Amino acid sequence: MIAVALRNLRHRPGGFVATFLSAFLGAALLMAFASLLDTASGVDAAAGHESLTTTATVGGGWCLIIVAFAVTSTLTLAIRQRDQQIALLRSVGATGPQLRRMIVGEAVAVALVASAAAVPVGLVLGRVLVGLLHDTGQVATSVGAAFGPIALGAGFGVTLLGSLVAGVAAARRAAGHGRRKQRPRLRRLGAALFLLTGANCAVLTATLMYGKGIDAMQTAGQAGIWASIGLALLAPELLRLVTAVLSPLVRLFGAPGELALQGPRLSSAVMPVLLFTGIATGTVYMQGIEDRAAAGTTQPGYAQDIQTLNYVVVGLITVFVAIMLVNTLIAATAHRRREFAQQRLAGATRGQVTAMVALEGLLITVTGVLGGLVAALFTVLPFGSARAGRVWPDASPAAFGIVAAIAVMLTATALLRTARRSVRGPATAAVRS
């Protein structure tokens, strides 16, 4: 079955692009932050040892959570899209364990190649991070960037482990039962745990960290990330809710609207939109509150570190999640070639198929952006209370508007371009492939 796995990779490399990209980018980010620890070894306190380790643990920690989540969800999506091939293999006599070996084998092979390809990128990114710390004077310029065992270990280790775990879980779901079985209870339980952790961090921020100044950022930032992941796990429920609320509006568009409401739910596409909106909004407003509160006061030396860090981390995570978003949407739409073709054979024009996809995109974006906004409040409200003594921030909604606009633009571009590509050519050929 390992041979089948490798042949699959060679024959249909397109099917693995999404998984590869998320593993590749994730590994590169992790390597970059972990390489700061390599750099820190042998650097003394005066030269900025602590700046390096703080940046590495805080930035790397955030990345770790998000990368693990991204890699698992992409891989799960990719495997779920192949239930036809898996059913076919089963029908010609592949046993459960054989299928499991095939799926896990593919996942590990992709993770290995992606991590290896990420090494040069991680190395360069690590240098950029050290350069940033040089520029802000937090690390002595005499300290040269290193890239060693910690970077490689973290990059390869996390990516491989994440893929392995996701592969085993997805394989069990795909191979264990003839019909794929969703596990909503486990997912909801996970969501509740993440949300509780987020709420806990939020409460800690507002109570324990009250008046502690910039230190409150640590727990406040975490609160938003945990909440984002928790809500992302609830994507199917949230999407159903938004769909129900917006259905009268969507119905106004006639048949494409009906198809968008009746079609398979694209909750996997909500996740990256929600993560992106939640993390970006939360961090930007948190830093805004901090900047206003700190204006004209003397700050502890590491305030600068944290500011740099916040912008770097939010920048990197935003880029990462944006790529994930496009990635997931492209994977989810390209796989619907056959569905689109069947709609066209039933009398839908290309324009109607595109309109349906656009309406689905609307539902996805509204769900993701609203969910992200709620998740961001887990960061913003307690931090505002702890740092500035006011729960509702004294900030303009413009930044949120920009984040939401970016989410809309990314979703629309990715969805429509892929949909348009998928309806190219005659429909009769597309149902056969």
Add this chain to the structure above:
Amino acid sequence: MTDGVSLDSLYKTYDGGVTALDGVTAAFPAGSFTAVMGPSGSGKSTLLQCAAGLDRPTGGRVFIDGAELTATDDTAMTKFRRTRVGFVFQDYNLLPSLTVEQNVVLPLRLAGRRADRHRVREVLDRLGLGDRAQDLPERLSGGQRQRVAVARALVTEPAVIFADEPTGALDLRSAREVLTLLRTVVSGHGRTVVMVTHDPVAAAYADSVLFLADGRLAGSLQAPTADAAAERLAHLGDRVGAEA
């Protein structure tokens, strides 16, 4: 008698350079049931798709119900098909996320027309699917799915129904049900049916059989019996085999 479908020297060459249709001229009278037979790869599916406006011929003209299919872009072809043509596929092509009833009314809704619930119910009842209207296709047998597909092809009341091996995936009994249904569509409702089949027994349900070999017409048979159709088909195979 007017023609339900008429084809005027139809040519189709695929991108790879395969000539699937090599000048086919044929007429299918309105209110007739015609079977199209021929060896595998002789161009039957291509003929049907070009005639139904699902694919564009490289050369030649297609008339359906008196109107010429002149549309050049995909959207115009779709709109032409909507009102005139129903198509039944070997593998049903029902949308898995829609219920039986939603699948059946889909062509109407796409054309921006209201679906008359009573009429749809009536059609489903007549096809023995009255109690399955709210089921998803995955819960139906192959024969039931194909009957849903026929109902969907009928719902816009098209003049012509094309069926490409509609019984190819069905057992004997389900096949008989679907064929009887197609027969009623012709005798009871005056529609034109053109059906591709490999099965001489299925062909015997038709008024006539048109034979195709190497993308060209290779004769026809009126009031076919299963034996006669099988015999002609076998000789067609010999001839094609001998030429190759």
